Amino acid sequence: KQEVTQIPAALSVPEGENLVLNCSFTDSAIYNLQWFRQDPGKGLTSLLLIQSSQREQTSGRLNASLDKSSGRSTLYIAASQPGDSATYLCAVQTDSWGKLQFGAGTQVVVTP
């Protein structure tokens, strides 16, 4: 069974510092890997999607890498801002029906 792990569970950084969030998965047979952001009391917002054949995706200050062979993905957020404070979740798509297996998330606090 696919298992997705995110370490650390919580992270606090001062404003301006780069954020590095880790995601690992046990089965390399994935369709894609998705990073989401969740604000308190809200649903999930998609940040980046990396197909299994890709190595990285970028959007603005966000960059996500994927190493399928080692079962790892990393989300980089450059020059963090207080508005980046949220919980970040990664998920792997495990079949063609779009089923996602989620990690438990990393709660990020960016202090001014």
Added chain:
Amino acid sequence: NAGVTQTPKFRVLKTGQSMTLLCAQDMNHEYMYWYRQDPGMGLRLIHYSVGEGTTAKGEVPDGYNVSRLKKQNFLLGLESAAPSQTSVYFCASSYGLWQGHQPQHFGDGTRLSIL
């Protein structure tokens, strides 16, 4: 542009009561999903649907039933609520894989407490 809308947003039930959670999407997505989110456990898939009139079990389907009578709606039912079903429930929708790799779109959730 509403996206994915869940109703109700909050609900308190007594053990043994029944209720239905409604999810509606206006993006003409083929696939729809119901998840539950519990502290420290991430999201777990309850049931999903890959088209109107179809449903399938996810990782934690026991105690829940679903229906997809219309493409835009996906209903989650609790026949006899139990305290273990206290959770935040999220609905999501997406295009099919034949339309390319697309992320799932989520509603804002329904916070359900069973006393």
